[in-house]
Amino acid sequence: MLLSEQSYKRIDREVAKFPPEQKQSAVMSALAIAQDEQGWLSPEVMQDVADYLGMPAIAVQEVATFYTMYNVNPVGKFKISVCTNLPCALSGGEKAAQYLKQKLGIDYRETTADGQFTLQEGECMGACGDAPVMLVNNKRMCSWMSNDKIDSLIGELGAQRGAEMSGQGMAGSAAASTLVPGMPAGNVPITTSSMTLDTK
Structure with a gap:
């Protein structure tokens, strides 16, 4: 076993x-x-x-x-799925994906050299009105992903990983209860039974 x-x-x-x-x-x-x-x-x-x-x-x-939620190959600490269906594509999804690829230095189905991030295409996530939409580790949905919000998300996830490695115990805290840095004040993540939604 x-x-x-x-x-x-x-x-x-x-x-x-x-x-x-x-x-x-x-x-x-x-x-x-x-x-x-x-x-x-x-x-x-x-x-x-x-x-x-x-x-x-x-x-x-x-x-x-x-099902794309299962990883049949090794992935990074944070797997980011980018919705590439038509509604997201027509609402800035492709531009957001290209920016994310450039920022991480990888393409779809690739992992950063430090093993931190894996990028993949995702099917419709049921949040077409929130495009561009991304999903982190199959549990945390991120909406209206502008370049600034992508920068904030990557910075936050990197900080989580750094805290884990230094033993500060921050792992998973943002996915459970905190805002994505840069989100407008007064908006909070809506937590469902298994997924956290970062609202606009």
Whole structure:
């Protein structure tokens, strides 16, 4: 077994939501839990999930490779998905993407040399009125991403990483409760069950 005891307990809680003969229905949650711990889903991890749920490994791989929220290759500490669907593209999405590529020095499906940022294209995120839209680590949605807001976001994420490495314990704090630097005063992130939305 490749995952921690805590992760298997989390998977067990997801499995318990389904009838015993349908525990394979927990595969999406199990993959998300495995990815939370490992950072990405290696073939070995997918095999482990398959064995734990009693299903063919190819069935697990089909799920993991179908949805863009799963990382089947190593990614950086912060994976930034840029919506490239038509509404975002017509509302500055392509310009925002080009600015982000230039700022990070990478293209889609690439990771910065320091292992900090990975950039990828994303499908519609259901926030067409907030374009350009970006998603950080599948959990934090960032709206109306101007160049200034992109600068602030990258600076903030870099500071989080620096604090982690220096042992100051800031990891995840912004995604949970704080504003993106540069956001207008009086606006706060709206936290849903699994995603934080940075509002205009």
